[in-house]
Amino acid sequence: MHLCGELLQNPALIGFLDNIPGMVYAIKLHRKKGGKVTISVQKIYNFLCSVKLAVTLFFLLAIGSIAGTLIEQGLPPEEYIKEYGERWYYWISLLRLTDVYHNWWFSLLLALLAINLAVCLSKRLPYIWRAYSAVDCDFTHNLVENFKHHTVIQFQGNIEEAKRKVEDILKGRKYKLWFENNPQNISILAAKGAIGRLGSPISHISIFLILIGAVLSSAVGFRSFYPFFEGEPVYIQEGNFSVVMDKFWIDYYENGGIKDYFSNLSVIDNGKMVTTKTIQVNDPLQYKGVWFYQSSYGTAWDRLDKVYIRITDKKSGKVVADETLDFRKEKGVAGTDLRLTASNFVSHFAFDSQTKQIFAKSAEHENPAVQLEINEGGKLIATPWIFYKYPNMFPIEKSKYNFVLAGYTAPQYSGLQIAKDPGVNLVWAGSILLMVGLFVSFFIFHRRFWIKIEPSEKNTLIYIGGITNKDHFGFEKEMDGIIKSF
Amino acid sequence: MFNSYFLFDIIFWVYLIAACCYIFYLSIRKEIVGHLAFALTVIGWLGNTAALAARTMETGRAPYANLYETMILLSWLIVMCYLVIEIKYLRLRVLGAIIVSIAFLAIGAAAMLPYRYQVAEPLIPALQSNWLILHVITTFVGYAGFAVAFGLGILYLFKERAERKKGFSFFDRFPSAELLDDLGYRFIALGFPFVTLGIILGAIWANYAWGGYWSWDPKETWSLIVWFIYAGYFHGRLVRGWRGRKTAYFSIIGFLAVIFLYWGVSFVLPGLHAYA
Ligand code: HEM
Numbered sequence: 001m002h003l004c005g006e007l008l009q010n011p012a013l014i015g016f017l018d019n020i021p022g023m024v025y026a027i028k029l030h031r032k033k034g035g036k037v038t039i040s041v042q043k044i045y046n047f048l049c050s051v052k053l054a055v056t057l058f059f060l061l062a063i064g065s066i067a068g069t070l071i072e073q074g075l076p077p078e079e080y081i082k083e084y085g086e087r088w089y090y091w092i093s094l095l096r097l098t099d100v101y102h103n104w105w106f107s108l109l110l111a112l113l114a115i116n117l118a119v120c121l122s123k124r125l126p127y128i129w130r131a132y133s134a135v136d137c138d139f140t141h142n143l144v145e146n147f148k149h150h151t152v153i154q155f156q157g158n159i160e161e162a163k164r165k166v167e168d169i170l171k172g173r174k175y176k177l178w179f180e181n182n183p184q185n186i187s188i189l190a191a192k193g194a195i196g197r198l199g200s201p202i203s204h205i206s207i208f209l210i211l212i213g214a215v216l217s218s219a220v221g222f223r224s225f226y227p228f229f230e231g232e233p234v235y236i237q238e239g240n241f242s243v244v245m246d247k248f249w250i251d252y253y254e255n256g257g258i259k260d261y262f263s264n265l266s267v268i269d270n271g272k273m274v275t276t277k278t279i280q281v282n283d284p285l286q287y288k289g290v291w292f293y294q295s296s297y298g299t300a301w302d303r304l305d306k307v308y309i310r311i312t313d314k315k316s317g318k319v320v321a322d323e324t325l326d327f328r329k330e331k332g333v334a335g336t337d338l339r340l341t342a343s344n345f346v347s348h349f350a351f352d353s354q355t356k357q358i359f360a361k362s363a364e365h366e367n368p369a370v371q372l373e374i375n376e377g378g379k380l381i382a383t384p385w386i387f388y389k390y391p392n393m394f395p396i397e398k399s400k401y402n403f404v405l406a407g408y409t410a411p412q413y414s415g416l417q418i419a420k421d422p423g424v425n426l427v428w429a430g431s432i433l434l435m436v437g438l439f440v441s442f443f444i445f446h447r448r449f450w451i452k453i454e455p456s457e458k459n460t461l462i463y464i465g466g467i468t469n470k471d472h473f474g475f476e477k478e479m480d481g482i483i484k485s486f
Numbered sequence: 487m488f489n490s491y492f493l494f495d496i497i498f499w500v501y502l503i504a505a506c507c508y509i510f511y512l513s514i515r516k517e518i519v520g521h522l523a524f525a526l527t528v529i530g531w532l533g534n535t536a537a538l539a540a541r542t543m544e545t546g547r548a549p550y551a552n553l554y555e556t557m558i559l560l561s562w563l564i565v566m567c568y569l570v571i572e573i574k575y576l577r578l579r580v581l582g583a584i585i586v587s588i589a590f591l592a593i594g595a596a597a598m599l600p601y602r603y604q605v606a607e608p609l610i611p612a613l614q615s616n617w618l619i620l621h622v623i624t625t626f627v628g629y630a631g632f633a634v635a636f637g638l639g640i641l642y643l644f645k646e647r648a649e650r651k652k653g654f655s656f657f658d659r660f661p662s663a664e665l666l667d668d669l670g671y672r673f674i675a676l677g678f679p680f681v682t683l684g685i686i687l688g689a690i691w692a693n694y695a696w697g698g699y700w701s702w703d704p705k706e707t708w709s710l711i712v713w714f715i716y717a718g719y720f721h722g723r724l725v726r727g728w729r730g731r732k733t734a735y736f737s738i739i740g741f742l743a744v745i746f747l748y749w750g751v752s753f754v755l756p757g758l759h760a761y762a
Binding site: 050051054055058059061062065067068069075101214217223257259260261264280281282283284291293295347417418419421424427429434435438439442443470471472473 | 500502611614615617647665666668669672675676678682683686689690691693695696697698700701702707708710712714715717718721722725726751
């Protein structure tokens with residue numbers, strides 16, 4: 001009952017005291033014990049458990065986050081210099097604004113928040129527990145009259161009748177009651193929604209779980225992107241098993257928009273097929289804690305599927321064959337002594353005259369070219385590049401034939417995000433607790449009434465005074481209702 | 487005839503007239519005008535409900551997949567908040583002047599969107615998830631709470647000034663500044679848990695669709711910024727005893743951040759959420 005008294009007159013102070021009596025008292029106690037604790041340790045401690053620090057950290061984290069959304073993250077330095085100029089780039093890189101959310105100062109702020117939370121919580125827990133469980137029926141009617149919300153009711157009837165009436169009314173409103181029968185009077189404490197007090201510590205603890213989960217995620221989790229090709233197993237090192245994509249397909253809407261896409265996956269563990277599942281966006285496969293998410297699809301232009309070659313006889317100009325080659329697989333051309341392999345492909349042909357290397361200038365199909373290995377009469381006679389857009393540009397002198405690149409196709413891949421994240425379950429546990437804590441804290445209010453029943457000359461006086469930890473407006477209505485019921 | 491666009495046009499006008507009636511009611515103090523304003527608000531809200539239902543039938547899915555549809559949802563929720571206060575605390579009818587005006591502004595903003603933002607496109611694969619429906623609904627209950635608190639915050643600043651000046655003023659009919667402050671807090675306390683739930687559901691959904699619950703894309707980051715602002719509000723209010731103008735400014739700044747999160751991020755910053 002140390003909370004009562006004149007302090008409760010001031011509604012702002014009620015909010016203040018109701019929530020952190022712990023802090024005020026602990027600091028006072030600390031000061032009293034003075035001698036043993038040096039000032040600086042005490043100052044650090046006070047700093048670490050202050051809510052001012054929490055609000056400051058929220059503010060700084062918000063500012064940092066805003067910076068991270070205004071400046072595009074993770075670009076190469078040239079891009080920033082082009083956009084902001086050398087001078088600004090100096091500051092951007094000094095403050096690590098190119099990777100705000102993972103840089104040292106953002107992590108430091110989060111760590112400080114966690115410490116702030118832990119220190120503050122450990123200090124407040126006993127006081128929260130006391131507010132939650134306190135039952136004290138030893139009080140006088142003076143105390144009751146000190147509450148901001150209080151009244152005196154003239155009750156026609158004796159003390160026992162008054163008590164029964166109080167019991168009826170408050171039990172009807174789902175209050176829990178404690179009685180103390182004194183020789184002269186009766187003290188009653190009525191309370192409901194005490195559980196609402198526990199919402200706040202639950203939600204604070206949950207933030208802790210979420211932070212730990214997030215640290216675990218980034219420390220030991222992995223996440224990477226793999227293109228899967230039909231029928232080609234991919235070995236997953238993190239789980240020591242393999243996965244094959246058996247089939248990939250796309251469903252379309254009537255207007256041609258993409259409705260969904262699917263990959264049929266089989267898991268092969270220890271040489272045996274253990275499970276299969278058709279995954280789609282929003283429906284992943286999980287095996288041994290490793291998740292496979294359908295995330296995209298595309299055409300793998302860095303490798304070809306089929307290459308179409310038209311072979312003509314140099315002398316007669318007649319078409320000898322229209323041959324379809326599998327990429328990097330040698331094939332004999334029927335009716336000739338030719339064996340051909342399409343061995344390389346570039347989408348945008350370029351030649352580096354210094355290193356004498358062929359490379360792709362871009363991923364666009366500006367100047368696609370295929371390198372052909374021509375085996376004629378039993379020996380390799382040439383490995384020319386032939387160009388889709390410039391047929392017959394460089395005839396092959398040693399060959400009887402001309403080779404024209406008539407077309408090519410590339411295989412479709414199914415893009416899978418593969419992730420193993422041991423932190424995620426902690427994050428979900430924390431999230432559930434957070435929601436429980438918030439709803440309990442915001443929608444269940446701890447309302448208490450102190451009631452003193454005393455006889456007077458003519459009848460019985462009932463002193464009622466009460467407080468709530470939140471929702472003062474609703475509390476006034478409740479109090480009015482209770483008084484009217486008498 | 488009763489397609490969603492037609493209903494949308496109707497509620498646009500009904501909310502506009504209702505808001506005007508409320509403002510008129512403040513100045514002339516005839517109860518009949520108040521009743522009219524209230525009746526119009528109820529009609530507007532029923533029309534709003536019908537617009538959402540029509541949209542659902544037209545598209546065969548929950549009507550929360552683009553900016554336009556979510557604006558209709560938002561105005562529906564804001565007016566519902568108002569109707570709840572109105573029915574629970576009858577004397578507060580005058581608050582309609584500010585809250586219904588905000589709902590009208592939401593509808594008006596949706597009406598300004600170019601047509602290509604209003605048409606119902608089929609859902610892209612990432613959006614075909616029940617988590618999405620929950621994510622959007624909870625988020626928008628939260629936004630609605632913040633929007634109402636924003637209106638109350640603005641009203642608080644005017645009312646508080648009028649109270650200091652004393653004498654007759656346009657704001658006399660509004661409840662006391664103290665009550666406005668408390669009500670504003672109540673709506674933020676309604677919005678905060680729902681926005682938090684929305685963020686969590688969004689994380690669950692992202693984890694299912696993309697294999698990561700948090701990727702710091704601008705929309706996620708801004709939702710966290712909004713969350714920090716309101717967390718600051720609670721700690722200031724509950725622990726440091728902030729009241730009145732300070733918290734009114736907070737609820738205004740917080741909602742401006744919500745507007746940026748909702749519109750600004752979609753149009754100004756690039757990212758995963760560019761579609762909604
Ligand atoms: C991200 C971190 C945090 C979140 C999400 C959070 C959330 C909340 C919420 C929602 C409330 C209101 C609870 C209620 O109405 O009962 C609250 C109250 C409070 N918070 Fe925090 N908080 C955080 C960090 C902190 C930190 C670091 C401190 C330490 C200084 C702190 C100290 C308090 C105190 C003393 C209260 C008073 C209310 C009470 O305990 O009943 N919080 N917090």
